[in-house]
Amino acid sequence: MAPPTLAMRPDPESAVAPPDVAPWELVARAAAGDTPAFTALVAALHPTVHRWALVFAADPDEADDIVQDAFVQMYRHLARYQRGAPLEAWLYRIVRRAAGQRRRATHRRRRLAASARARPERDVYVTDPGARVDRQWVSARIRAFFGDLPARQREIFDLVDLQGFEPSEVARMIGMNAATVRTNLFKARAAVRAHLIARHPGAAELTR
Amino acid sequence: MTHAMTCAECLSLVATADMTELTAATAVTEHCRGCADCASVVDEVAEETRRLADALDGTLPGVPSHVVALRAIAGAARGRRRTGRRRIALGAVALTAAPLLAAFVLRVLPVGATSVAVRTVELHCLAPEQALELAGPSLPPRVQVTTRPALHLPVLTLRGPRPDIAAAEQLLTQLDARWSAERSAHCASAPAPDAPATSAPATSAPATNAPASVPARVRALPREP
Numbered sequence: 001m002a003p004p005t006l007a008m009r010p011d012p013e014s015a016v017a018p019p020d021v022a023p024w025e026l027v028a029r030a031a032a033g034d035t036p037a038f039t040a041l042v043a044a045l046h047p048t049v050h051r052w053a054l055v056f057a058a059d060p061d062e063a064d065d066i067v068q069d070a071f072v073q074m075y076r077h078l079a080r081y082q083r084g085a086p087l088e089a090w091l092y093r094i095v096r097r098a099a100g101q102r103r104r105a106t107h108r109r110r111r112l113a114a115s116a117r118a119r120p121e122r123d124v125y126v127t128d129p130g131a132r133v134d135r136q137w138v139s140a141r142i143r144a145f146f147g148d149l150p151a152r153q154r155e156i157f158d159l160v161d162l163q164g165f166e167p168s169e170v171a172r173m174i175g176m177n178a179a180t181v182r183t184n185l186f187k188a189r190a191a192v193r194a195h196l197i198a199r200h201p202g203a204a205e206l207t208r
Numbered sequence: 209m210t211h212a213m214t215c216a217e218c219l220s221l222v223a224t225a226d227m228t229e230l231t232a233a234t235a236v237t238e239h240c241r242g243c244a245d246c247a248s249v250v251d252e253v254a255e256e257t258r259r260l261a262d263a264l265d266g267t268l269p270g271v272p273s274h275v276v277a278l279r280a281i282a283g284a285a286r287g288r289r290r291t292g293r294r295r296i297a298l299g300a301v302a303l304t305a306a307p308l309l310a311a312f313v314l315r316v317l318p319v320g321a322t323s324v325a326v327r328t329v330e331l332h333c334l335a336p337e338q339a340l341e342l343a344g345p346s347l348p349p350r351v352q353v354t355t356r357p358a359l360h361l362p363v364l365t366l367r368g369p370r371p372d373i374a375a376a377e378q379l380l381t382q383l384d385a386r387w388s389a390e391r392s393a394h395c396a397s398a399p400a401p402d403a404p405a406t407s408a409p410a411t412s413a414p415a416t417n418a419p420a421s422v423p424a425r426v427r428a429l430p431r432e433p
Contacts, residue, residue: 035281042277050269064270071280076287138267145260161226162261186224193223196252200245202215 023087031078038078042071048088049095055158056099056151059139069098092173096155145192153188160185213239218246227254325370329380331362333388339364343383348372 023044029037050067057063073094081090146154155174159165160181167185171178197203218239222230230236230250240247269276331339336355347353351368353376364380366373 035277038281039274039277042280043273046269046273046276050267051264054264054267060267060270063267067269068271068276068279068283071276072283072287075280075284135267135270138263141260141263145256158264161257162264189225190223193253196249196256197219197223199252200215200219200249202245203219 024081024083027078027081027087028083030075031081038075045091049091051163052092052095053099054138054142055146055155056096056103058143060135062102066095066099066102069102070095073098086172089173093175096174149188149191153184153191156181156184157188157192161189215239215243215246218243219249222246222250222253227257230254323370324368325373326365326367327373327377329364329366329377331364331380331384334362334384336362336364339380339383343376343379346379347376351376 023041026037026041026044030041046067049070050063053063053066053070054060057066070091074091077094081087146157149157156167156170159170159173160167165173167181168178170176171181174181213235218236221236225236227250236246236250240250334342336357340353340355348368351366351372354365354367356363356365366376366380368376
């Protein structure tokens, strides 16, 4: 499992290589209107933000949309970032807000749309059929694993058990009490492991 | 001798445990050494979690980063233009509405009506009820006059717009002074007819403290036949 750091992982497909400078330095430059600095910042943060967005989304395509919205909001609010403040908590809140706004917009649009034709078309950058199949497989896995989990439990389970953040860090990132984070984490674990535990030959007796 | 863990206890721990903390020394691991069913469940839980983490970590963004960055800059500029247009529209609405609102307020509320004051007038000769009875018909209509019978003090509390309060105070003072001059034997401490009445600070007697039995407005007082 990957260590829980906001590493400046460069996007392997990106044409812009991130320079060897601290993230806050790039934020300061981008806030001053330096477009190359912002492009470098996006290249460095893109995989992390996309990874976070995957858990809020129904599929990788929706995650791409959330990422785009998050970077729009980030660019608009660059000046609000305080030097020295944890960048990951600030960025995570932006991603979370962007995901919430998109989810609400999608619900609204779904109610308004009479037919599937009325739905907006997605940008399809992944034209490789193999990659498409991979993304569909990931969507199926996310649905199968997280299925009926409430959004908050899904988010906390992902951050703690899949990404390796400490519950106290998660509490800071999502602005929640650490005890509440742990409670949600236990509920999420119990829910996602229930079907595996049910395979135990003595499971029927356990539920009595 | 230590208590051997049952399958039920093992599974209830596995249901909520952090799988990275199940080291060789834990009771769950100890139990799994002798129980193939529980060991299988523990392995599957750990394996499925790892597979999902790998799947999510291995999913790369579908849009190149430089495209995302350029779109973000364009999207933010679009948002700023939209916000700017919204502000201009709101400003125009406010500029249109402000004179209308001002005209409405000035039409409905006379000048000075919003400046409400409270003043307590001390009487030297007349009783508060007498002063009310005598001055009532002449008092400005927007002035509320209350007496404080519970305090046994010869005072009247006036409440209303400042110009009206001043007029009411002058009327009551003159009335009290005239009676003082005519009945000086009864009012030893009465001031000269032209002397102004002493007034208490505005906050000394809020009108809302008056008992319910006291008439709130002069015009509501019962008249003698």
